[in-house]
Amino acid sequence: MEHKLPELPFAKDALAPIASAETLEYHYGKHHATYVANLNKLIPGTEFENLSLEEIVKKASGGIFNNAAQIWNHSFYWNCLAPNAGGEPSGALADAINQTFGSFTAFKEKFSATAVGTFGSGWAWLVKNPDGSLAIESTSNAGCPLTTGKTPLLTCDVWEHAYYIDYRNARAKYVEEFWKLVNWKFVAANF
Amino acid sequence: MAHQLPALAYSFDALEPHIDARTMEIHHDKHHAAYVTNLNAALEKFPALQAKSIEALLKEIASVPEEIRTAVRNNGGGHMNHTMFWEIMGPHAGGEPTGALADALNKAFGSFAAFKEQLAKAGMTRFGSGWAWLINNSGALSIESTANQDQPMMDGKNAILGIDVWEHAYYLKYQNRRADYIAAWWNVVNWNAVARRFAAK
Numbered sequence: 262m263e264h265k266l267p268e269l270p271f272a273k274d275a276l277a278p279i280a281s282a283e284t285l286e287y288h289y290g291k292h293h294a295t296y297v298a299n300l301n302k303l304i305p306g307t308e309f310e311n312l313s314l315e316e317i318v319k320k321a322s323g324g325i326f327n328n329a330a331q332i333w334n335h336s337f338y339w340n341c342l343a344p345n346a347g348g349e350p351s352g353a354l355a356d357a358i359n360q361t362f363g364s365f366t367a368f369k370e371k372f373s374a375t376a377v378g379t380f381g382s383g384w385a386w387l388v389k390n391p392d393g394s395l396a397i398e399s400t401s402n403a404g405c406p407l408t409t410g411k412t413p414l415l416t417c418d419v420w421e422h423a424y425y426i427d428y429r430n431a432r433a434k435y436v437e438e439f440w441k442l443v444n445w446k447f448v449a450a451n452f
Numbered sequence: 453m454a455h456q457l458p459a460l461a462y463s464f465d466a467l468e469p470h471i472d473a474r475t476m477e478i479h480h481d482k483h484h485a486a487y488v489t490n491l492n493a494a495l496e497k498f499p500a501l502q503a504k505s506i507e508a509l510l511k512e513i514a515s516v517p518e519e520i521r522t523a524v525r526n527n528g529g530g531h532m533n534h535t536m537f538w539e540i541m542g543p544h545a546g547g548e549p550t551g552a553l554a555d556a557l558n559k560a561f562g563s564f565a566a567f568k569e570q571l572a573k574a575g576m577t578r579f580g581s582g583w584a585w586l587i588n589n590s591g592a593l594s595i596e597s598t599a600n601q602d603q604p605m606m607d608g609k610n611a612i613l614g615i616d617v618w619e620h621a622y623y624l625k626y627q628n629r630r631a632d633y634i635a636a637w638w639n640v641v642n643w644n645a646v647a648r649r650f651a652a653k
Contacts, residue, residue, distance in 0.1 A: 291628040327579050380526050381600035382580035382619070402580035421581070421619035422628065430482040430620060 262311050264329075266297045267336050275344040279438045284426045292422055293335040300328040318407050330403035334384060338418050343444035350445040354414075354452045361395040368397075369440060375399045376417045376436045387415040389452060414451045415443065454492045455506060457485050458535055466543040470636040472625045480538065483620055487530030487601070494523035506532045510605040529601035533583060533614060540613050540649070542642035549643040553650045560593040570595050572634045575617045586613040588650055612649040613641070 269289055274282035300317075303325050304310050309317045317329040349365050350358065362368035376385035379399040386398050388411040395414075398406065406413045417439050424435035460480055465473035495502050498517065501509065509516065509528050516524050548564050549557065561567035574584035574597040584597045588610045596604060604611045615637055622633035
C-alpha cells in the first residue's frame with residue numbers, strides 16, 4: 262500500500278508570522294514528504310507492506326518505525342495547528358485539564374517545560390491514558406505515544422527543523438508562540 | 453574553576469562558503485555557550501566535581517551524582533564535543549591527511565575515499581540529533597555515531613574527529629539537506645589538528 266503525504270489543513274503561509282511559509286515549505290514539503298518517500302521505499306516485500314500507517318507505527322522498529330511514526334506525528338502536528346487559533350479549550354477537555362494540572366496555566370507551563378526540556382530531537386505530548394486520565398510526556402526522535410497504548414491529544418514538534426528558520430536556537434520562544442496556533446477543536450475531538 | 457566557552461581560533465566567516473558565518477555565530481555563541489552555562493549550573497552544588505576536567509567528568513559519568521548525571525552527560529558532552537569540533541575545522545583546510553594518520557586511515561578503511569564514505573554514512577544514518585566520530589583505539593581507527601551530545605569518552609573512547617549532525621549545525625544554509633552539509637564539511641576539516649590528536653594518544 263502506498264502511503265501518501267496528506268494535504269496540509271491550511272495554506273503554507275497561513276501560520277505566519279508564528280510559523281513562516283518558508284518553515285512550512287521545508288517542514289511539510291521536504292521533511293514530512295521525505296518520511297513518506299522513505300517509508301514507501303522501505304516496506305515493499307515486508308510484513309508491513311499492506312498495513313495501515315497506524316499499525317506500522319505500533320508494530321515496526323528501526324527505519325520503518327522512524328519514517329512511519331514521523332509521518333504520523335507530523336500529520337497529527339499539522340492538525341494540532343490552525344490560523345486564528347490558540348486561546349483556551351472549553352467543555353470536558355478544559356475540565357479534565359483543570360482536574361489533572363490544577364489550571365490551564367499550570368498545564369501550559371508543564372507542557373512548555375517538557376517541550377523545552379526534551380534534549381535533542383523529539384516531541385512533547387498531551388495524552389490520554391487508557392484509564393482516561395491526562396498526562397504530559399516527551400518522546401525522542403520519532404517516538405509516538407500510540408506505541409504505549411496512549412491516545413495523543415496534542416503535540417509540539419521540538420526537532421530543530423520545526424523552528425530553526427524562524428527562531429534559531431530559541432526553542433523556548435517557539436514554544437511560547439506555539440500556543441497561539443493550537444487548534445483546541447482538534448484536541449477536544451481527540452479527547 | 454568554572455568551565456569556559458573557548459574562543460574560536462578563526463572568525464565566524466572563516467569557513468564560508470561551506471559553513472556560513474551566521475551558523476557559526478549561533479552555533480558557538482548560543483548553542484555551545486548554553487552547554488557551558490548549563491554544565492556550570494549543574495555542578496554548582498558539587499564543588500568536588502568542579503575541579504575535574506571535562507574529560508574526567510565524562511569518563512566517570514557513571515559516578516556523577518544521579519541528580520545531575522543527565523545534565524552533565526548532555527551539557528558536558530555538548531561542551532566537549534563542540535570544543536573539539538571548532539578545533540578540527542579551519543579556513544584553508546580540507547584535502548587529505550598525510551603521514552601516520554593517512555597510513556592508519558588506509559589500514560582501517562582501505563582508502564581515504566572509503567573512510568570518507570563511511571563517516572558520511574554514519575552521519576547520514578544518525579536519526580535525529582547526534583554526531584559521527586573517528587575513534588582512535590591505540591592507533592587502530594574506527595567509526596561510530598552517538599545520539600544527542602553523547603561523547604565517546606563516556607565509553608572510554610578517544611574521538612579524534614567528529615561531525616555534528618544536529619540540525620542546528622547546518623539548517624540555516626542546508627535546511628533538510630544533511631548530505632550536502634556533510635559533503636561540504638570535508639572542505640573545512642583541519643587535518644593537522646586531527647593528526648595532532650591522533651599523535652597525542
